[in-house]
Amino acid sequence: EADIYQTPRYLVIGTGKKITLECSQTMGHDKMYWYQQDPGMELHLIHYSYGVNSTEKGDLSSESTVSRIRTEHFPLTLESARPSHTSQYLCASNSGRSDTQYFGPGTRLTVL
Amino acid sequence: DAKTTQPNSMESNEEEPVHLPCNHSTISGTDYIHWYRQLPSQGPEYVIHGLTSNVNNRMASLAIAEDRKSSTLILHRATLRDAAVYYCILSPPTSGTYKYIFGTGTRLKVLA
Numbered sequence A: 001e002a003d004i005y006q007t008p009r010y011l012v013i014g015t016g017k018k019i020t021l022e023c024s025q026t027m028g029h030d031k032m033y034w035y036q037q038d039p040g041m042e043l044h045l046i047h048y049s050y051g052v053n054s055t056e057k058g059d060l061s062s063e064s065t066v067s068r069i070r071t072e073h074f075p076l077t078l079e080s081a082r083p084s085h086t087s088q089y090l091c092a093s094n095s096g097r098s099d100t101q102y103f104g105p106g107t108r109l110t111v112l
Numbered sequence B: 001d002a003k004t005t006q007p008n009s010m011e012s013n014e015e016e017p018v019h020l021p022c023n024h025s026t027i028s029g030t031d032y033i034h035w036y037r038q039l040p041s042q043g044p045e046y047v048i049h050g051l052t053s054n055v056n057n058r059m060a061s062l063a064i065a066e067d068r069k070s071s072t073l074i075l076h077r078a079t080l081r082d083a084a085v086y087y088c089i090l091s092p093p094t095s096g097t098y099k100y101i102f103g104t105g106t107r108l109k110v111l112a
Helices: none
Strands: A002-005 A009-011 A017-027 A031-037 A043-050 A052-055 A076-078 A087-094 A105-112 B011-013 B018-023 B031-039 B045-050 B062-063 B070-075 B084-091 B106-111
Touching: A009 A017, A017 A031, A017 A087, A031 B084, A043 B062, A105 B011, B011 B018, B018 B031, B018 B084, B018 B106, B031 B062, B045 B070, B070 B084
Parallel strands: A009 A105, B011 B106
Antiparallel strands: A002 A017, A017 A076, A031 A043, A031 A087, A043 A052, A087 A105, B018 B070, B031 B045, B031 B084, B062 B070, B084 B106
16 A cells, blocks of 8 residues: 555635645655646646655646655645646655556645 | 557446557557556556566456557456546656656446
């Protein structure tokens, strides 16, 4: 069973607010990812990290930013949320020895 | 990055086998074939993966065509809990990032 956690599971906020979506894993995985998924649509990679102090932008442009100060923690931040940011955000991780990705339960974000 | 093609949706009766097809005609010689599924309101979960030979695990079987241009995920006895979106994904073995490209997947409906 995967040990990857996301908080909050659901978030409803007003436009202009700064938010941070948390993602933690206890498996010691060096690679971590953030995906964005609109309802009924495919997942799009928005950020990934090879390890501590390593972050890269994914295939889908996003106004969010990420940081990787600790191996187990990969938070995503939106400085000023807008209704266009309404979506589900999924965090995943895998070790360097396997390309099987383990996903968290997701955070469903609604910006009013 | 190699892409995959899957039917948008399929239906199956409970307790019957289900064969979910995936075409990947541009697969390279070293790409692995992964299958994930996403239950409603959850993150994707790993199902199975393979390279050339057919694979079995407790969840499913993976049948890979001899030319590797297609594969089939086999659920031997579908249950209501198998209703999900199933994704077929390719990944190179040493990409360094294991960046998955998710398509729209196949939405499996299981009828009681």
